[in-house]
Amino acid sequence: MNDKLMVTSCEIREVKEQAFSKLKSTNIGELNELDSLLSVVSFQFQSLMVQVTLFDVDNDVLQQYPIAIYGQTLLEPPRISAFNQTVLKAKILTQATLEPGPIYAFGLPLHITDYGDVGVLTLMLTTNIELSDQHIECLSLFSHAIEQILTTRLNRYRSDIISLSIAKIAEQKAITRHILLLEEVAKVSxxxxxxxxxxxxxxxxxxxxxxxxxxxxxxxxxxxxxxxxxxxxxxxxxxxxxxxxxxxxxxxxxxxxxxxxxxxxxxxxxxxxxxxxxxxxxxxxxxxxxITAIREQEKQLKESEQLAKERSSELQTILANMSQGVAVFDKHSRLKYWNTPYVDILGHDPKQIHHGKLHLDLLKETVREHAQHLEPQQLFDEMQDHFQRGEPLRTKRELLDNRIVTILYSPLPDQGWIITVEDITEREIATSKIAHAAHHDTLTGLANRTLFNESLEKIVLSEEHHQNKCDTVLMLLDLDKFKQINDTHGHLVGDKILKAVAQRLVHAVRCTDVVARLGGDEFAVILSGHDKIYEIAISTAKRIQQTICKPYRIDKLQLKIGISIGLSLVKESDESISDVINRADLALYAVKNSGRNHFLFYDETLERKTNTK
CATH class of the missing domain: 3.30.450.20 (PAS domain)
Known part of the structure; x- marks a missing residue:
């Protein structure tokens, strides 16, 4: 009898070993319920990769058998294997930072009754997270669910093995041994x-x-x-x-x-x-x-799959109704999915868009190839570099039809990526108009007081100015007899004269000089960037005076005005723009007091005369 019991125990152990061996040999993708659960784990923790690995616990040398993987990882298998062994030895939740990457790894040992610690649940993330008590509890629940799936699968294998054994034993006459085996197996399985x-x-x-x-x-x-x-x-x-x-x-x-x-x-x-x-x-x-528990698990899995299908359908509906363009590419750079706005925004020919089209070919159809920093191959390489670092790439691109779009490239766990496209042409135009309006006079189109102050301040505060390497002259200009014309003929005529004055001023100076309207009939010119700036300023003032004093034909009227100009050099000692503005203003004041319609450079005698008065 003892011999029979010993034989029975050996056969029970053999059933266990056969069942576990069959579980170890499971090909990735065969356990649908486990794959579905891993996708939930990946979504919950936003992980790059989730993997379940079994170990051969009966051999002296640990052998690892990955049976389910969701996502992808940049690490070589030996790095993952070494981390898994560490988790198995630690017998607790283990965290580590793995290179290159960095990749943040989390591992939890898997325990099966009658087998012990037989595997590891491994998560790989590109972003480090601080595990809270809720995270740990969630991981524990997922690991228990995985253990239950593995236990159920083992029991099914053992059941199948036992069923065959029972049928074989039934043909034998040793009924006692047969009964003992059934009883022992029933306790185990x-x-x-x-x-x-x-x-x-x-x-x-x-x-x-x-x-x-x-x-x-x-x-x-x-x-x-x-x-x-x-x-x-x-x-x-x-x-x-x-x-x-x-x-x-x-x-x-x-x-x-x-x-x-x-x-x-x-x-x-x-x-x-x-x-x-x-x-x-x-x-x-x-x-x-x-099999009540198994049926309940299968029911829950079916409900989860149905929910996933419903969510997928919802996602398709959302994509179809998005104003943004969306396209998905696989790891081979081939087009998988896209919506209509993606085709419309990028100006693709709908007849040329098809499954499997290479992303690089699509880029060549839309990107301006003469823009060196936006060449298709360079864009593609830059995108891949960002993905290697686990980062998205956002670009702003001008298309062949001059429209401007933003494109966001985001990596996916399966090594593919998703592209989100938005046409921002109108927004860019509006932004440009707002920026221009904030710094320019609405009537004449010249720089306004804000831009004038910024330009002059930049010169006064520059290192070149304080090292006496940059010579600059400020001109302040007032129109003579303009108020009389404006009062006599009205604002419409006055506005036309101001526009004409602005055009004549622009043509009288260099393109690098700043011409501004400060308000009313007050104008300013900043001359800079010349080693003989004093002589340049004198000749420019003469030219301005000549051109401004020429008659104006406005609405069949022939009108004449004059111009008074005060000039001042920007000094190395100037600490703010008010210093040079005050000097030019004194020179302008002196011109007006001496009969108007000419120009004068500031000198210290003007200031003494003003103080005396």
Whole structure:
């Protein structure tokens, strides 16, 4: 008997090992429920990659077996493997920063009853996060859910292995060993066994089968009683399945609703085989398992999948109604999805847009190739550089039709990327107009007092000015007899004269000089950037006086005005623009007091005369 028990224990251990070996050999993508859960984990923590890895715990050298991966990582597999081993040894939630990247890794050991710590849940993030108690609790819940999925999968493998073992054992005459194995396996896997003998019409059930039925330990039931435990709507199904196995197929497999002896409604998985001797069925051998929890998990997964589909449909609707253009490219730079605004904003030919078109070809159709800093290949390389660092790229681009757009390139976990495009042409034009209006006179288009002050202040405060490397002259100009014309002929005529004066002033100076209207009939000119600035200023003042004093033909009227000009050099000692403005103003005041319509450079005698007065 002890030998038989020893053999049974060995076979139980072999079943465990076979089930775990089968789980280790699972190909990535086969466990749909696990992949769905990992996508939720990735979304919850905004992770670059989430991975479940199993370890061969029975070998001296740890071997790693990734069975589910969501997302992508820039790290080589050995770096991930080394981190996983660290997590497994630590037996607790472990954090690490991995290079290159940096990549922020989080790992949690996975524990399965009867197996111990067999794997690791690994998360890779591009952004470091401070794990709060809520984060830790959330990670723990996800790891428990993963452990439950793995346990369920192991139990299914063990159930399948055991079912085959039961069928094989049923053909053997060593009934005692067969019974012991069923009982021991039931304790380990939760699978009950039963056997029906056609000759004696006796039904033998294991202790686990009694527990699932919620029967007393000494209870005996008939085959008919066993059928009657199934829910009324399932009784025809189980009877037909067994009958089909006896008469045709030899085996059956069903998942059906079941009502226990205590009235509890559960779901069970039942499988079995008809054993023949000399062409006649002599026994029925079967396995019996409570799968209520599994069915609930499957229901939740289906609901999660349905929710994901609904969200995907909502997303498609949102994209279709967005004013922004959106396009998605795969890791091979090929177009996958796009909406109509993407085509319209970038000016693509809709007939030329198709799945699989290369992103670089699309760039060449829209980017101005003569703009060196916006060449398609350079844009593409810059985007890839940002993605390598885990960063998005935002650009502003001028298209072939002169429109201006902003484009945001954002990386996706599968190494592809999403592009968001917005036409900002009107916004840019409006911004430019606002900026121009803030610094220019609305009537003449000349610089206004704000721009004049900024330009003069920039010169006064410049390092070149204080090192006496930049010579500058300020001219303040007042129109003579303008008020008389304005009062006599009205503001419309006066405005036309001011516009004409502005044009003549612009043509009388160099393009690098600043011409401003300070208000009313007051103007200013800043002459700079010449080593003989004094001589330049004198000749410019003469030229201005000559051109301004020429007659003006306004609405069949021939009008004449004069101009008074006060000039001052910008000195190295000037600390603010008021210093040079005051001097030019004194010179202008002296011109007006001496008969007007000429120009005068400031000198210190003017200031003494003013103080004397």
């Amino acid at each position: 939760g699978v009950g066994g039963w056997e029906y003998d056609y000759a004696t019409q006796e039904l033998y059930i294991t202790q686990r089968t009694r527990e699932i039925h919620e029967l007393p330990n000494d209870a005996q039931i008939s085959l008919e009683d066993a059928f009657n435990f199934y829910a009324p709507e399932a009784q025809d199904d189980i009877r037909q399945a067994v009958e089909q196995a006896v008469n045709v197929t030899g085996i059956w497999f069903c998942e059906l609703p079941f009502i226990t002896a205590k009235g509890n409604r559960i779901w069970v998985r039942t499988s079995g085989k008809a054993v023949r001797e000399n062409g006649a069925v002599v026994r029925l051998n079967g396995a019996f398992q409570d």
